[in-house]
Amino acid sequence: MPVPKQRIATLLASGEPETEVELGGWVRTRRDSKHGFSFIELNDGSCMANLQIVVDADVPGYAETIKQVSTGSSVWIRGVIKESQGAKQRIELHAKSLTLVGTADPETYPLQKKRHSFEFLREIAHLRPRTNTFGAIARVRNCVCWAIHQFFQERGFLYLQTPLITTSDCEGAGEMFTVTTLLKPDSSATQPLPKNDKGLVDYTQDFFARHAALTVSGQLEGEIYATAVGPIYTFGPTFRAENSHTTRHLSEFWMIEPEMPFYSLSDNMQLAEEFIKFIIQSTLDRCGEDLQFFNDRIDNTVLETLNHILAHEFRRVSYTEAVDLLLQSNKEWEYPVEWGTNLQAEHERWLTEEHFKQPIIVYDYPRCIKPFYMYCNEDEKTVRAMDVLVPGVGEIIGGSQREDRLDVLTARMEEGGLNVEDYWWYTDLRRYGTVPHSGFGLGLERILLLLTGMQNIRDVIPFPRTPGHAGFGGNPY
RNA sequence: UCCUCGAUAGCUCAAUCGGUAGAGCGGCGGACUGUUAAUCCGUAGGUUGUAGGUUCGAGCCCUACUCGAGGAGCCA
Numbered sequence: 001m002p003v004p005k006q007r008i009a010t011l012l013a014s015g016e017p018e019t020e021v022e023l024g025g026w027v028r029t030r031r032d033s034k035h036g037f038s039f040i041e042l043n044d045g046s047c048m049a050n051l052q053i054v055v056d057a058d059v060p061g062y063a064e065t066i067k068q069v070s071t072g073s074s075v076w077i078r079g080v081i082k083e084s085q086g087a088k089q090r091i092e093l094h095a096k097s098l099t100l101v102g103t104a105d106p107e108t109y110p111l112q113k114k115r116h117s118f119e120f121l122r123e124i125a126h127l128r129p130r131t132n133t134f135g136a137i138a139r140v141r142n143c144v145c146w147a148i149h150q151f152f153q154e155r156g157f158l159y160l161q162t163p164l165i166t167t168s169d170c171e172g173a174g175e176m177f178t179v180t181t182l183l184k185p186d187s188s189a190t191q192p193l194p195k196n197d198k199g200l201v202d203y204t205q206d207f208f209a210r211h212a213a214l215t216v217s218g219q220l221e222g223e224i225y226a227t228a229v230g231p232i233y234t235f236g237p238t239f240r241a242e243n244s245h246t247t248r249h250l251s252e253f254w255m256i257e258p259e260m261p262f263y264s265l266s267d268n269m270q271l272a273e274e275f276i277k278f279i280i281q282s283t284l285d286r287c288g289e290d291l292q293f294f295n296d297r298i299d300n301t302v303l304e305t306l307n308h309i310l311a312h313e314f315r316r317v318s319y320t321e322a323v324d325l326l327l328q329s330n331k332e333w334e335y336p337v338e339w340g341t342n343l344q345a346e347h348e349r350w351l352t353e354e355h356f357k358q359p360i361i362v363y364d365y366p367r368c369i370k371p372f373y374m375y376c377n378e379d380e381k382t383v384r385a386m387d388v389l390v391p392g393v394g395e396i397i398g399g400s401q402r403e404d405r406l407d408v409l410t411a412r413m414e415e416g417g418l419n420v421e422d423y424w425w426y427t428d429l430r431r432y433g434t435v436p437h438s439g440f441g442l443g444l445e446r447i448l449l450l451l452t453g454m455q456n457i458r459d460v461i462p463f464p465r466t467p468g469h470a471g472f473g474g475n476p477y
Numbered sequence: 478u479c480c481u482c483g484a485u486a487g488c489u490c491a492a493u494c495g496g497u498a499g500a501g502c503g504g505c506g507g508a509c510u511g512u513u514a515a516u517c518c519g520u521a522g523g524u525u526g527u528a529g530g531u532u533c534g535a536g537c538c539c540u541a542c543u544c545g546a547g548g549a550g551c552c553a
Contacts, residue, residue, distance in 0.1 A: 443553030
């Protein structure tokens with residue numbers, strides 16, 4: 001099988017009639033003519049569209065192999081590009097040779113030429129990328145990742161790798177997965193764990209000589225580099241051990257966290273808006289065929305929504321204004337609206353989907369409901385936090401200006417019952433050459449929900465991890 | 478963790494008051510055809526999630542469990 005390999009996307013875009021090509025792929029369907037030839041719909045994952053292959057009966061081995069060229073099988077084909085007589089494609093490939101590389105028994109191959117439920121496909125996560133929908137998701141996801149790097153690289157941000165294993169006792173962002181070698185896969189349940197004099201597990205005897213966990217955020221480490229080399233961004237997996245069963249939470253997800261010195265909350269919001277619009281524009285430019293598919297088959301408002309977002313400024317609403325709007329709405333809320341409490345999902349949904357009907361940024365939240373590291377405003381009641389909320393998905397970005405005043409920061413830590421000494425390195429950043437700085441976190445899978453119109457976050461990541469599910473697919477096999 | 482709903486053929490679903498378990502798609506066989514969600518005819522395919530209970534009789538009613546989905550909270 002010669003190099004360079006040819007891809008269907010390239011052929012369909014620019015393949016010229018009478019050129020000879022060789023390529024391989026997976027058969028989506030085959031249609032036979034009794035007049036002695038067959039059509040094969042071939043897909044190689046490079047694009048949504050299939051390449052139509054015409055195989056005449058005089059192609060060597062036709063009679064013996066064509067019956068086994070079934071949905072799901074893999075073939076290698078050499079042939080000549082021709083203008084197609086059919087209306088649904090510009091060109092097609094007339095085979096000179098056909099090699100059946102791998103069969104797929106039609107009796108047992110799970111993917112059929114019909115629509116499958118996403119729940120079923122989740123159970124066969126090893127085969128679902130061979131469907132139109134999951135092929136398109138893989139391409140869009142790749143495109144978004146590319147756009148993210150491009151956005152930050154073009155602006156001089158430095159791509160920073162923050163640790164996945166962390167020993168911070170509390171990063172204030174949810175339950176963590178412990179990383180330990182005290183337990184082995186084959187440990188029996190009765191094997192005693194080392195205990196300290198308080199009767200607690202003695203992590204000084206563990207691999208890292210202290211309790212370690214998978215990161216829930218790279219923000220604190222990001223601040224270290226942002227206050228040294230200038231703006232940075234992290235882009236990697238993040239882990240939350242929350243027992244969440246929703247369409248928008250994963251135990252393992254990918255997050256992008258930029259951190260910028262000399263950025264106010266207002267600068268931060270501006271960057272977040274530009275960032276989201278850049279990702280949307282790039283995906284429209286580079287993955288238009290896939291987005292059209294999502295618009296046609298998954299959610300017919302996707303393209304309209306994306307274009308609407310591009311055309312409008314994100315509406316900035318202070319938390320206090322948001323609460324006033326909710327109180328004035330005369331809606332019956334399941335949870336009461338009261339200044340000083342978290343906005344409930346129903347409140348956020350009303351604001352972004354019904355009232356403003358566009359992405360909004362809610363900022364200046366009450367300090368009592370936000371973590372210690374957020375900058376305290378002069379009113380002493382609010383902090384410089386912001387959430388970007390988008391219709392249909394909800395919170396897609398959360399961020400803040402960080403508290404850069406040592407005395408205020410330590411007071412806030414004590415207020416929250418944290419051990420200030422545990423964060424000696426974090427407070428050092430305020431002790432030596434402190435600067436105002438800001439940052440935010442974007443959930444990769446959440447912006448993919450926005451871009452594709454997919455309903456469930458478990459379907460926009462190749463191998464979703466949720467409570468009870470860490471197999472190759474959605475089942476604990 | 479809490480609340481709600483669900484589990485019937487390979488897939489998606491139906492089954493009246495508790496009374497012989499069905500359809501579409503897919504598979505297989507055939508017919509037809511520069512076809513393209515192909516079309517037409519035929520055919521196979523089931524311990525109704527698991528365990529127990531009520532009943533002359535349970536897919537249907539009751540109990541427990543397992544798994545799945547949606548919502549809430551947590552957040553990205």
